[in-house]
Amino acid sequence: MRAGTTTRRGGIAALGASVALLLGACAGGLEPSSSGLAGAEPPAAQTGRDESERPAPPAAGTAVAALETLAVKGRAPKTGYSRDQFGPAWADVDHNGCDTRNDILARDLTRTVTDPGTHDCIVLSGVLADPYTGTRIDFLRGQATSTAVQIDHVVALSDAWQKGAQQLDGEARRQLANDPLNLLAVDGPTNSGKGDGDAATWLPPSKAFRCQYVARQVAVKQAYALWVTQAEHDAIARELSRCPDEPLPSGGVAPEVVADxxxxxxxxxxxxxxxxxxxxxxxxxxxxxxxxxxxxxxxxxxxxxxxx
Structure with a gap:
């Protein structure tokens, strides 16, 4: 009997110790967690975290905000693409009597000299502050010299075709190819090196111009309901992270060129x-x-x- 009594007393003592520990834990403020494990992190609402610490949404009218409105999809096949799908090169879409190439030369060059016999449409010479390289280029019209300055489609037509333009009608594609928003006078060899690359594969050598460049791409793609690939979206977002207030271009004005x-x-x-x-x-x-x-x-x- 004494042995049994001792055993019962030991069990009661152990039970009492367990109860004391549990009461002590409750008195110390520990509460059961959702997982049932003491010490698990309580809900965020109980931590005193300030919800205002979350990043603010991008400001309206910025390229960052517009980027988030673009669909992100894979690149469609290039099947069926040709330059002719976008109408004749350098059409006079604004009906001012001058073709688009000369309109852009007149907009982007300074100290221009025009041919009076063409109602001052054809630009014979001028000076370009090249946005892609940050350098100065003297333009002289001629068979061997005109290519020193080329007119770039900021969103290349081939890229546009693979990201929604093939779903546009012919008139919309003609407008896209001649939209001043999508056109810049630039250094010819640099433009040739760009090819039909998007922001994931090509950016201007001049880092000072990259924010403006990708902002224009976003503006064009938003205006014509074109999409971006994930890699392209991420590349644009990286550039705009350096300039979160970069405004979304709304027209075909000449770029502000800053030399590196x-x-x-x-x-x-x-x-x-x-x-x-x-x-x-x-x-x-x-x-x-x-x-x-x-x-x-x-x-x-x-x-x-x-x-x-």
Whole structure:
């Protein structure tokens, strides 16, 4: 009997200790969690977190806000694409008597000289502050010289075709191809290097212009109900994260061109060399940033030394 009594007393003592621990835990403020495990993190509402810490939504009228309205889909096949699907090149869609190419040259170039025999439509010469490279280009119309300045479709027509334009009617595609919002006068070789790339595969060499560039792409795609791929969306979002207040362009005005520090030419009053061959012929190669004749177009690896 004594052994049994001892056993019962030990069991009662253990039970009493367990009850005391539980009461102590409750007195200390521990509450059962949803998982039934003491110490699990309570709901966010009980932590005192400030809901205002969440990121604010993008401001209306910004490219960031407009980007979030674009559909994100995969690229459609290029089947059926041709330039002719967008109407004749450089149509006079605004009926001002001048073709679109010359309209854009007149808009984007300064110190222009026009042909009076064409009602001042054809631009014979001018100076371009190139948005893609941040450099100055002297334009001269001619078979061997006109290609120094090309008119770029900011959203390439092939890219547009694969992201919704094939669903537009012919007139809408003609407007897209001639919309001043989608057109920029730029450095010819740089434009050729772009091809039909989207923001995931190509951005202007001038970092100072990239925010404006992707904002224009967003504006065009929103205006014509085109979509973006996930990679393209993410690339645009990365650029706009540096300029969250970048406004969404609403018309075909000329861009504001700001030269990068590494894209600027040499000292004031000097012109950059047109090529490394010209720099070498002048005995100036290699040409360094800040030297007369330097421009980022001569500095392929961006190390500040051109024509190495």
């Amino acid at each position: 520090d590494d894209a600027a030419a040499g000292p004031a009053g000097t012109e950059p060399f047109a090529s490394c061959a010209e720099a070498r012929a002048a005995g100036a190669a290699p040409v360094r940033r800040g030297d007369p004749g330097y421009s980022s177009r001569l500095d392929g690896d961006g190390d500040g030394v051109g024509c190495e």
